[in-house]
Amino acid sequence: MTSALTERARELDVLHAATDFRGRFRLPAGVIYLDGNSLGALPQGVAEAVADVVHRQWGNDLIASWNDAGWWQAPARVGDAIGALIGAAPGQVVCTDSTSVNLYKAVVAAARMRPGRRVVLTDPDSFPTDLYVTDAAARDAGLVVERVSPADAVARIAQVGDDLVLASYSSVDYRTGELWDLAEITRAAHEVGALACWDLCHSAGVLDVGLDEHGADLAVGCGYKYLNGGPGAPAFIYVAHRHQDDFDQPLSGWNGHATPFAMAPHFVPAPGITRARVGTPPLMGMLALEAALKAYDGVDPAAARERSLSLTGFFLECLDVLVPELDVATPREDARRGSQVSVRHPQAYAVVQALIARGVVGDFRESDIVRLGFAPLYLTHGDVLAAAEHLRAVIEGRAFEREQFTTRATVT
Numbered sequence: 098m099t100s101a102l103t104e105r106a107r108e109l110d111v112l113h114a115a116t117d118f119r120g121r122f123r124l125p126a127g128v129i130y131l132d133g134n135s136l137g138a139l140p141q142g143v144a145e146a147v148a149d150v151v152h153r154q155w156g157n158d159l160i161a162s163w164n165d166a167g168w169w170q171a172p173a174r175v176g177d178a179i180g181a182l183i184g185a186a187p188g189q190v191v192c193t194d195s196t197s198v199n200l201y202k203a204v205v206a207a208a209r210m211r212p213g214r215r216v217v218l219t220d221p222d223s224f225p226t227d228l229y230v231t232d233a234a235a236r237d238a239g240l241v242v243e244r245v246s247p248a249d250a251v252a253r254i255a256q257v258g259d260d261l262v263l264a265s266y267s268s269v270d271y272r273t274g275e276l277w278d279l280a281e282i283t284r285a286a287h288e289v290g291a292l293a294c295w296d297l298c299h300s301a302g303v304l305d306v307g308l309d310e311h312g313a314d315l316a317v318g319c320g321y322k323y324l325n326g327g328p329g330a331p332a333f334i335y336v337a338h339r340h341q342d343d344f345d346q347p348l349s350g351w352n353g354h355a356t357p358f359a360m361a362p363h364f365v366p367a368p369g370i371t372r373a374r375v376g377t378p379p380l381m382g383m384l385a386l387e388a389a390l391k392a393y394d395g396v397d398p399a400a401a402r403e404r405s406l407s408l409t410g411f412f413l414e415c416l417d418v419l420v421p422e423l424d425v426a427t428p429r430e431d432a433r434r435g436s437q438v439s440v441r442h443p444q445a446y447a448v449v450q451a452l453i454a455r456g457v458v459g460d461f462r463e464s465d466i467v468r469l470g471f472a473p474l475y476l477t478h479g480d481v482l483a484a485a486e487h488l489r490a491v492i493e494g495r496a497f498e499r500e501q502f503t504t505r506a507t508v509t
């Protein structure tokens with residue numbers, strides 16, 4: 098059976114040869130990296146681009162680089178490059194701040210765009226920062242948060258009706274990898290006159306999100322996962338063109354001012370997406386992200402999605418053959434699966450550590466999830482089969498029972 102899988106991996110890699118961009122990355126030998134949904138791999142050219150920022154732009158050209166090297170325009174430029182991957186026409190995405198900060202801005206701005214309404218819906222299983230930030234923004238804006246699963250969101254939106262301000266969801270569940278129906282939830286929110294905001298942390302770069310196509314209002318996401326911008330890379334925020342004049346976000350900083358160098362005593366928001374900026378951008382990280390995004394040059398988001406589905410689908414196929422007893426937490430239907438496969442295991446943390454010891458890097462998520470992310474640009478079907486074989490060896494050999502794998506690290 099394994100030889101049949103080996104043959105199939107080979108066939109699939111030939112079939113998908115046009116989207117194999119592994120050569121655009123610097124990956125350590127002997128590692129199968131399935132953690133690009135936590136920290137993306139290092140693309141070729143990033144180290145050189147950062148060295149140029151440090152030595153030439155900063156070291157030599159000093160302050161002139163704000164103009165000569167286009168530093169001032171970097172948030173808009175990088176925003177547009179990200180926009181191309183998430184289906185946003187230019188001028189609607191800006192690279193700025195963190196996802197947490199951008200979500201705060203989006204929720205408060207939504208409340209101001211729908212005065213008199215009180216309710217914001219979010220997923221009880223959201224990544225924690227989304228829960229905390231939504232609560233904080235709601236408190237500051239006088240809203241009430243209802244935690245409702247995205248599976249029940251359409252029905253709840255109709256019930257809340259004209260009291261709804263915002264449906265704020267992640268398009269992919271960070272733990273299970275379940276993909277929610279962005280188009281459907283957005284449509285339901287619009288039917289009651291409300292807005293929809295999407296956290297694209299686990300979608301940008303691996304899904305053809307289609308923000309404009311589906312009429313999304315607001316979106317946020319990070320630069321360090323599938324966009325490969327590096328540790329702590331700045332995040333992004335999308336505000337649809339039609340909302341920009343009304344986008345009154347709460348963090349009025351001078352980089353979002355209409356005339357920042359007039360040094361005026363009162364805030365006047367810049368036109369367009371620039372008003373979503375706050376303070377001076379972290380240029381080292383932003384220019385590293387800009388260089389990293391070149392790994393997507395010429396890559397159609399739909400093609401990245403097709404490859405991602407093929408990789409995760411093949412991984413599920415391998416598990417069915419090699420470790421059929423595993424409890425798979427990720428939906429099998431393509432339309433309901435992001436770019437990861439998660440399995441539940443009572444010793445999930447130890448399983449992940451045993452996999453890492455074998456060179457298969459994934460991660461553990463509370464309480465029992467082995468999470469394996471499949472970044473389509475740098476993984477092959479051959480990697481997928483090898484990872485499944487390692488997982489079988491770990492499970493069958495009960496390697497996770499060994500003493501050294503039983504202590505949890507603080508950051509995983």
Ligand SMILES: Cc1ncc(COP(=O)(O)O)c(C=O)c1O
Nearest residue numbers: 195196197224226267271298319
């Ligand atoms: C869905 C989601 N939202 C937000 C974040 C993080 O936000 P921040 O970049 O502000 O740390 C993560 C991961 O860290 C995430 O998975």
Ligand SMILES: Nc1c(O)cccc1C(=O)C[C@H](N)C(=O)O
Nearest residue numbers: 134135136224271298462508509
């Ligand atoms: N942002 C992270 C960090 O600063 C340290 C460790 C992990 C992360 C992550 O991105 C976790 C990730 N959002 C997740 O889905 O679990």
